[in-house]
Amino acid sequence: MNLTVKTYPNNTAPKLTYDVLIENQQDGGVSATVLGLPDCQGLGNTETEAIEKLSQSLQHRLESAKIVTLAIKVPQVVENPWLKIAGKYKDDSQFDEILEYIE
Template identity: 75%
Template sequence: MNLAVKTTSPITVPKLIYDVLIENQQDGTVKAILLGLPDCQGSGNTETETIEKLSQSLQTRLETAKIVTLEIEAPKVENPWMKIAGKYKDEPQFDEMLEYIEEYRRELDKRR
């Protein structure tokens, strides 16, 4: 299995985009949860305040962590049809059978 980890250069910092769930609470406050990182949350009296707190929380967390892209090659799986591929190549009646199938398909096409 090939494994490649892509990291970005500290000189070029790409913008990170996150989806955030914002919920109004029964007590009148607003709660924001970073989707994919449910322990990264913010709350406040307004949506703007809540998002600012969530952003600060995430920035604090990312100071001691990093985000990488993990690229994994899919495992090589044998195609199950390959076990029977070519099975009838030396069969003397194979061509006759193919002609029969083609004729049958032409008949079906005429009926349409």
């Protein structure tokens, strides 16, 4: 497997976007959670407050981390071995008899 890692200098990192799940809590508060990162969450009294806290939490987390992009070459698809014999008996005069027997 071949793989390439792309890294970006701190001043040219691409803008990141995240899908966020917003949920109303039983206590009347609101939680905002980054999908795929369940431990990255913001809680607040309003949706806006929860998103702000989530954004701060995520920014704090990314200050001590880095994001890299992996480009992985897909391995070549091996030909299906069954294709070598597919249709092998299509012109066999006994093929219909064999199918009847199988049924």
